Amino acid sequence: MWYSNDDCRIRHKGFPIGIARKLIVISIYLSSFSTSSVQGSSIKSEFKWICTNGNTQCRRVDVAYESSDAYPSVELCRLVCGEAGPLWPQPYHITITQRKLIVINPESLIIRIKPQFDTQITKDVIQVFRDNIGREYNNCRSNIETKVMVNINLSSNISHLDWNTDESYDLEVNTVSDSTVNVNINGNNIFGARHALETLSQLMTTYPESDNSTCLALLKGVKIDDKPIYSHRGLLLDTSRNFLSLKTIKKHIQAMAASKMNFLHWHISDSHSFPMETPRVPNMTIYGAYSPKKIYRYHDILELIYYGLVRGVRIVLELDAPSHAGYGWQWGPEAGLGNLTVCLNEQPWRQACIQPPCGQLNPSNKKVYDVLEKIYKDMIGLMPWSEIFHMGGDEVYIPCWNMTEEILKYMSGKGRSTQAFLDLWGEFQGEALKRYDNAIGNQNTKVIIWTSQLTDPAHIEKYLDKNRYVIQTWVPDTDELPEQLLSLGYKLIISTKNAWYLDHGFWGTTKYYDWRAVYQNQILLSPDVLGGEVCMWGEYVDDNGVLPRTWPRAAAAAERLWSNPTSPSSRVEARFYRHRERLVARGIEADAVVPRWCYLNEGQCG
Structure with a gap:
């Protein structure tokens, strides 16, 4: 059977009839548009959009539709449509x-x-x-x-x-x-x-x-x-597992600014690498950076801090300790300082840490605190205001310390119980805070620390002063830990593990959380809940994929933290899709979250 003269001509050229029919459809489709330059003009549309359904939804109509309220693009319609x-x-x-x-x-x-x-x-x-x-x-x-x-x-x-x-x-x-x-x-x-x-x-x-x-x-x-509901509306970026370029970090800041997020939590070091230049301790990057090209120079960080400030984003640096401290710390013996880190790259790693490469600071070596104080001084010099600093403090792996002879010798007479090691951990945290206070010259600054064994409500007050520490929780939404810490008088930043960990779904048995799950995650509303953060841990992302994996999902959390909406995600999808387009227009490689047809036909894909 022949479908048209065009079909006949295509088949005569040797195309099978099935392909011929597809080519005709494509030809007819393309002929319905007249193209012009890409920038400054768009493909001539055969459609218009009108605001319907009680001024809530933009509906696509034929271009012949005659009305002063018909707009040549869905973006123009969206300006006037909806609350x-x-x-x-x-x-x-x-x-x-x-x-x-x-x-x-x-x-x-x-x-x-x-x-x-x-x-x-x-x-x-x-x-x-x-x-x-x-x-x-x-x-x-x-x-x-x-x-x-x-x-x-x-x-x-x-x-x-x-x-x-x-x-x-x-x-x-x-x-x-x-x-x-x-x-x-x-x-x-x-x-x-x-x-x-x-x-x-x-x-x-x-x-x-x-x-x-x-x-x-x-x-x-x-x-x-x-005005915002929460004062802390954050995004965590991890640049230790995989280095992120300054250009990429700036794009994240741009996306945060567009979404009215205001705190960039920079997890700048870990056991994998130490990429932050510290003039007082140059060995940190000599021994810890992946390469001389993968170092955040002092002037680069200063530039980023101002870049963020102009866009309403404050950068909070995290120096994780005493766990997650490996490469960058291994030069101690050569410098006559002894072992600054222990269990470094220990194998098999599961006996000594949560994740390879292993490495934890050595609390039995007092020289560790001298080095920390010098690093703190360098970091304070970077920060225009130093009232907020993140000391890490999560995932200390007690078996590492328990297999280190010099630590066991230091603990001689204290026993080897879990409580004894918690006391050692608390001793470290107290001395580290003292050194930070020395560096800044102030004993009233706020320090953020992750939830861990040390923040267990049963004994947190023994180790962490509620007037100094803000606790960042990273437990599932079913965990009662946030409520328990609030009842003890601690201020919180909440990173709901089963909704706001954007790296999940790409490793192990973790689950991917789409933008709707991110949006619908409600956190506690209390004067002592400063806000929350979405977290993009860096094991499986670098410059090539971190932006689309983070955005626009992080923007879904941005609205939760700004206005704490009561509407379900189905009521806001048109605005959210428009915001994704906005991010793309501003040069942010935000991932697609819906077919283009659904963007052009609001409410038809829910």
Whole structure:
């Protein structure tokens, strides 16, 4: 059977009829589009989108559909559709006063700020905003005369980001006329203003003009009163198992900024490698880095810290100890300091550690604390504020110490019970904290530590001062440990192991948690719960895969930590899919979470 003259011609050229039919379908499909340049213009669409279902859902309609409320892209429709439009994370309170769009030339956008707040960090924050919206348009040559005036009002010059920083803001977009749009932003400091500018950028999207140029469309009227529920909204990156380039870390910071996450927990060292340059102890990288090219130089870390600050992200460094300390510490005997680490690369490794290569600090060697204090001083020099530091403290493997003769000799008379080794561990932690206090010259700083045997509610108060230590829990959501620690008066950061460990599903019997599982993970709401972190441990990721494995799933946790929503994931999927597209547009290799068809046809794949 012949299907058409085209089919006949294709078959005549030797194609089997099944392939011929597929080629015809492809040919017809391609002929329905007229293409133009990739940037600055899009493929001519045969569809429009309208906001339906009580202003909650964008529905695709035929291009012939005649209505002033039909938009040429789903992104334009999404600006006016839904309670929170395209915004991610969901604002604390939002009122859309004009559910219409106005086309603007972003080149004419003017930003004003009071002179006393016109600092370098303010200028850099504004430039990041301009760069972000710059990705949404190309060569806008429209004769649009609409003036957009952005007025930023700050209450202080504070550029200090910690758990007490006020990140709230007010934002109002008011279209006075077809030629005038006023945007007013109020924030207590530059971080609140930065969040407001991020929100403003999300209220804009590409608007196609003629002759292959694109401008921007802006939602005409909206009032937003916004603030985060949790003060700690974090992401852990591990650069010891596999080195991550500065470029990759910066992309994570960009994605965090787009999602209003504010703490990058940098697990910078482990038993595998020590890639952080420490000028006072250069042997750490000489013996611990994978190569001279895989070292984070002092000036590189300083640059990253400021890069994050401009984007509302504070970097918290973690020096894990006494466990997870191997390569980088093995030079002690050569320097006359004795064994700084024990069980180094012990085999068979299961007898001496949780994960190869083995290595734990030697608490019987007092020189260990001298080296730690020097490293602490170098790390403090990197941090613009040193009130927050992560001391690691998890997974001490007691059999390692129990098989080390010099440690057993040091413990002579104390016995070899679990309690005796816990006391040794507590002794180490107390001396390490003392050395950190010496380095910083302050005994009131906050130190974060992972949950472990030492944080067992039965004896945690013996070892860890609740006024000094913040406990980061990494137990499943069914574990009562967080509640027990709260009842004892400890402040917590929560990393739910069976929802927010993004490395799971790629090794052993662990389970992969999709964005819905990440989103629906609710953590305790208490003044002593500072917030939470999603964790991307580095055993199975490097520059080639860490971004798509982390994003956009981490953004799902970002909304949980910003607004603690009550809506199920099915109610927010259109916004989430839009945010994934936003990340991609900003150069973040965020993984696909749904077929493209589902993105273009909201609500049809649930």
